Amino acid sequence: MTITVTINGSLRTLTIDPGDRLLDVLRREGYMGVKVGCRTGDCGACAVLLDGRAVNSCLVFAAKADRADVVTIEGLERDGQLHPVQEAFLDEGAVQCGYCTPGMVISAVDLLSRTADPTEEEIREALSGNLCRCTGYVKQIQAVKRAAERMRRDPR
Ligand code: FES
Numbered sequence: 001m002t003i004t005v006t007i008n009g010s011l012r013t014l015t016i017d018p019g020d021r022l023l024d025v026l027r028r029e030g031y032m033g034v035k036v037g038c039r040t041g042d043c044g045a046c047a048v049l050l051d052g053r054a055v056n057s058c059l060v061f062a063a064k065a066d067r068a069d070v071v072t073i074e075g076l077e078r079d080g081q082l083h084p085v086q087e088a089f090l091d092e093g094a095v096q097c098g099y100c101t102p103g104m105v106i107s108a109v110d111l112l113s114r115t116a117d118p119t120e121e122e123i124r125e126a127l128s129g130n131l132c133r134c135t136g137y138v139k140q141i142q143a144v145k146r147a148a149e150r151m152r153r154d155p156r
């Protein structure tokens with residue numbers, strides 16, 4: 001079957017099998033920032049924005065993305081400039097091995113698109129589906145707070 005999907009702003013027509021997962025289709029198409037972890041919806045490494053909301057792409061059939069808008073970590077930068085959440089993760093030292101980072105950033109972008117000034121509890125809740133083996137989660141939470149401040153000051 002074929003699907004037509006917008007990925008990071010580009011309209012694409014893709015041939016897929018009905019059982020293909022969005023995770024595998026995206027990686028097959030070269031979006032390697034979408035990470036493979038558990039494949040069971042438990043780690044958040046594969047998160048992407050689907051019509052603006054963070055989803056675990058390992059749990060979504062690619063067929064469901066037909067006529068939808070998908071944003072991967074590769075699609076967050078604008079004109080060569082990182083998204084404020086990406087910048088804040090770097091500035092706060094919230095990246096160690098980096099494997100969880102794309103999924104965490106996607107979850108944070110989803111949160112900040114809905115909540116400009118989230119509480120720490122809301123940030124923790126938003127990141128609760130993203131597992132990290134390297135850090136204690138503290139720096140990621142600081143990073144989301146810093147990104148929220150910047151985005152309130154300078155909405156793009
Ligand atoms: S690979 Fe999708 S949630 Fe872990």
Ligand code: FES
Binds near residue numbers: 100132
């Ligand atoms: S930075 Fe290594 S898993 Fe999170």
